[in-house]
Amino acid sequence: MSTTASTASGVGSPPPGAGTNTAAGASDRAGASRRQGTFYRGDPGMWSWVLHRITGVLTFFFLFVHVLDTALVRVSPNTYDQVIETYKTPIVNLLEVGLVGAVLFHALNGIRVMLVDFWSKGPKLQKAMLWVIGVVWVVVMVPGAFFMLKRTAEMLFGGN
Secondary structure, eight states, X not given: OOHHHHHHHTSSSOOTTSOOOHHHHXXXXXXXXXXXXXXOOOOHHHHHHHHHHHHHHHHHHHHHHXXXXXXXXXXXXXXXXXXXXXXXXXXXXXXXXXXXXXXXXXXXXXXXXXXXXXXTTHHHHHXXXXXXXXXXXXXXXXXXXXXXXXXXXXXXXXXX
């Protein structure tokens, strides 16, 4: 039973003449309102919003590091070669797969956000579009990750 329903029926309200504080009563009503559904509790749209922000920040930091390490070519080509050599490790290869996944999700979700904002049917179809981008993401990432990790797996475990 919700708090609002119990307050309306008199079960959760103070006895008559108890001298309630109006600020406390307003605070209780606001709390009841949040518990009834105005408080955001993890709808898929919220998670796409969170992932969109996280993937955007990760992509920004990658681009920042990429610009810095590429700038090393003009400062010291030998140092640049050393830095690039450190990138040829299995851990960095896993990070590259994660970067591709983040950029792909960010791009697909960005298209979905534009459709929601600028297409008249977008708000009604936003949840369906989220599932579509999830399926497209998996369809693209599975073979992409396979081919990206194939070289590292061959290097670690032997192979052609």
